[in-house]
Amino acid sequence: MTFGQAMFLAVLQGVSELFPISSLGHTVLIPALLRWQIDRDSPEFLSFVVALHLGTALALVVFYWATWKGIVGAFVRSVARGRFERTADEKTAWLLVAGTIPVALLGVYFESAVRTLFASPLPVSLFLVANGTIMFLGEHLRRRQHAASDRAYRALESLNWRDGALIGLSQGLALLPGISRSGTSIVAGLLADLDHEAAARFSFLLATPVIFAASVLEVPKLFTASGNTVLTEALAGGVLAGVVAYASVAFLTKYFENNDLRPFGWYCLIVGAACAVLFITKVIA
Amino acid sequence: MKLIAIVLAVAFFVVAVLYWVGMFGGPHVKHGILFAGLGVLALIWLRFQSAAPTRAR
Numbered sequence: 362m363t364f365g366q367a368m369f370l371a372v373l374q375g376v377s378e379l380f381p382i383s384s385l386g387h388t389v390l391i392p393a394l395l396r397w398q399i400d401r402d403s404p405e406f407l408s409f410v411v412a413l414h415l416g417t418a419l420a421l422v423v424f425y426w427a428t429w430k431g432i433v434g435a436f437v438r439s440v441a442r443g444r445f446e447r448t449a450d451e452k453t454a455w456l457l458v459a460g461t462i463p464v465a466l467l468g469v470y471f472e473s474a475v476r477t478l479f480a481s482p483l484p485v486s487l488f489l490v491a492n493g494t495i496m497f498l499g500e501h502l503r504r505r506q507h508a509a510s511d512r513a514y515r516a517l518e519s520l521n522w523r524d525g526a527l528i529g530l531s532q533g534l535a536l537l538p539g540i541s542r543s544g545t546s547i548v549a550g551l552l553a554d555l556d557h558e559a560a561a562r563f564s565f566l567l568a569t570p571v572i573f574a575a576s577v578l579e580v581p582k583l584f585t586a587s588g589n590t591v592l593t594e595a596l597a598g599g600v601l602a603g604v605v606a607y608a609s610v611a612f613l614t615k616y617f618e619n620n621d622l623r624p625f626g627w628y629c630l631i632v633g634a635a636c637a638v639l640f641i642t643k644v645i646a
Numbered sequence: 647m648k649l650i651a652i653v654l655a656v657a658f659f660v661v662a663v664l665y666w667v668g669m670f671g672g673p674h675v676k677h678g679i680l681f682a683g684l685g686v687l688a689l690i691w692l693r694f695q696s697a698a699p700t701r702a703r
Contacts, residue, residue, distance in 0.1 A: 440690050440693060442697065443693045443694050443696060443697020444694065444697050458687070462684075462687075465680055465683070466680065469676050469677055469680050470677075574679075578675065578676060578679070
C-alpha cells in the first residue's frame with residue numbers, strides 16, 4: 362500500500378463510516394475496482410484500519426462533546442442515586458446502553474465469521490443493492506405509517522428501552538459488508554417514529570461507543586513490529602479520517618434537518634448494481 | 647429480583663474470567679470485556695433494586 366493509497370482509503374473511511382453507504386463495503390469495492398493489490402488480512406493493513414477507526418471515533422466524540430458530557434454525567438448520577446429521574450440526558454444514556462448491548466453481542470460472536478464469508482467484491486455489491494433497498498423501504502414504510510395519523514414525530518427521549526434495543530439490533534445487519542450501520546439504524550429510528558434529524562443523531566451517538574471500543578481494543582496492534590512499518594501511514598490516515606469524519610457528521614446533521622435517505626438509496630442501488638455487473642461479467646476480475 | 651441480579655453478575659464475571667484465561671479455546675479479550683461489561687450492568691441493576699424507593703408526593 363502506497364502513501365497515496367493510504368490517504369485515499371482514509372478519506373473513504375471518514376466519509377463512508379457515517380454516510381449510510383457502508384464503509385466496509387467501500388473498502389472492499391474500491392481497491393477491487395482500482396485493481397489495487399492490498400492484502401486486507403495482513404497485520405499491517407489491520408493496524409492501519411485500527412488507526413482510521415480510532416480517528417473516526419474521536420471525531421464523533423469531539424463533534425458531540427457537549428452531548429456526551431451531559432449523557433455520561435446523567436448516567437453516572439442515575440447509577441449513584443439508584444433510580445431514574447427521567448431527564449432527557451438520562452433517558453438518552455440508557456437508550457444507548459440498550460442499543461449497544463445487542464450489537465456488541467452480535468459483533469463479538471459473529472463479525473469475524475461473517476466477514477470471512479462475505480467480504481469479497483461480488484457479495485458486497487449485492488449487499489450494497491440490498492442496502493439501497495432497505496433505505497427506500499424504510500422511507501416508504503415510514504411515510505405510510507405516518508400518513509395514517511397526523512401526530513407529531515416522537516422525541517428521542519420518548520423512546521422506550523425496547524425501541525433502543527431494536528435500533529441497536531438493526532446495526533447487526535451491518536456485519537454484512539455492503540450494509541450500512543448508520544443506514545440500518547437510521548431506518549430503524551424512522552420506523553420508531555423519529556424524524557430524520559433525531560434518527561441520525563441517535564445513530565451517530567450509538568456508533569461512537571462501538572467504533573471507539575472496537576478500535577481502542579486493537580490499538581496495541583499499532584505498536585507491534587508490523588504496526589511500526591505502517592506507523593506514518595496510520596497516524597496520517599487516522600488524522601485525515603478524523604477530519605473527514607467530522608466534516609461528514611457536520612454535513613449530515615444539517616442535511617437530515619430537511620432531507621431523507623433516498624439519494625443514498627439511489628447511490629447504493631446504482632453503484633451496487635454496476636459493480637455486480639462488472640464482477641459477474643468478469644470485466645474486473 | 648436482587649438475587650437474580652447477584653447471580654447474573656457473578657455468572658457474567660465468571661464467564662469473563664474464563665474467556666480471559668483461555669478456557670474456551672484460547673484467550674478471547676473482546677469476549678471477556680463484553681461479559682465483564684454485562685456483569686457491571688447486572689451490578690447496576692442490583693443497585694437500582696437496592697436503592698430506597700422514591701416517596702410519592
